[in-house]
Amino acid sequence: RTKELSSDIETRRLQLLRKLGQNSELKKSLLMLTKRLGNITYALQLKQEASVEEWKKYRQEIINYSKNNNQHSFLSRFYYEEKDFKNAHEYSKNLRDAAYLELLAKKLSKEYPELSCNLFKKLCFHFIGQGSGWPYQKAGKMLEALQKTDDGGSIFRRAKSEIVKMHGKKYSLMAIIEGVK
Numbered sequence: 001r002t003k004e005l006s007s008d009i010e011t012r013r014l015q016l017l018r019k020l021g022q023n024s025e026l027k028k029s030l031l032m033l034t035k036r037l038g039n040i041t042y043a044l045q046l047k048q049e050a051s052v053e054e055w056k057k058y059r060q061e062i063i064n065y066s067k068n069n070n071q072h073s074f075l076s077r078f079y080y081e082e083k084d085f086k087n088a089h090e091y092s093k094n095l096r097d098a099a100y101l102e103l104l105a106k107k108l109s110k111e112y113p114e115l116s117c118n119l120f121k122k123l124c125f126h127f128i129g130q131g132s133g134w135p136y137q138k139a140g141k142m143l144e145a146l147q148k149t150d151d152g153g154s155i156f157r158r159a160k161s162e163i164v165k166m167h168g169k170k171y172s173l174m175a176i177i178e179g180v181k
Contacts, residue, residue: 014045023049031058035065038074040081080104089115098123102142109149117155120146124159132172139163140176147180 010033017026030046033039043062047055059082066075072091077100079088085107092104105119120142127139143159150156160177167173 027054027058031061034062038066038071040074040077043078044081076100076104080107086112086115089119092119096126098126105145105149109145113149113151114155116149117146120149121155121159124163128163128167128173132170136170136173136176139173140180143177143180 010029014026014029017029027046027049030042030049034042034046046058050058062078063075065071066078072093073095076088076091076095079085079091080100080103085104088104089108089112092101095101101119101123105116105123108116108119124139124142124146127135127142129135130138143156143163146159147153147156160180163177164174
């Protein structure tokens with residue numbers, strides 16, 4: 001309850017600073033909130049308020065602070081918003097947010113197909129672990145995306161054979177997996 005109240009107070013404070021035209025104080029507050037809370041929304045607001053030169057300085061400060069405090073989830077999302085998808089992937093290794101990881105894999109597919117394939121494979125196994133029904137269908141979709149992204153086909157074939165070896169007795173899953181050719 002106090003965190004919600006604090007967030008509400010900070011939002012009102014930011015609105016008040018904007019209305020009063022105190023841009024330097026507004027930027028300092030946004031930077032502090034970005035670092036303290038690890039919230040991407042504040043970082044995006046700061047980027048919008050700052051000039052290009054100021055943003056470069058703030059960006060580096062946010063990155064250094066986040067690295068020192070092991071805020072990998074925030075860093076991944078921050079790099080994603082900055083369109084640095086390779087670094088976003090680097091800091092996404094411990095994330096479990098399947099929707100975000102799927103978006104990241106799609107963004108990586110053109111420039112870094114191998115990284116994208118690894119993410120699709122990870123997501124495929126994640127959905128298989130979720131249980132039967134809808135998760136199995138989603139795992140099949142991830143395997144199809146892996147197949148489309150993998151130019152040589154070796155990662156796809158390896159992933160498919162691993163799934164068959166590990167989960168061969170799950171007949172509803174095998175029907176979906178065999179359907180991906």
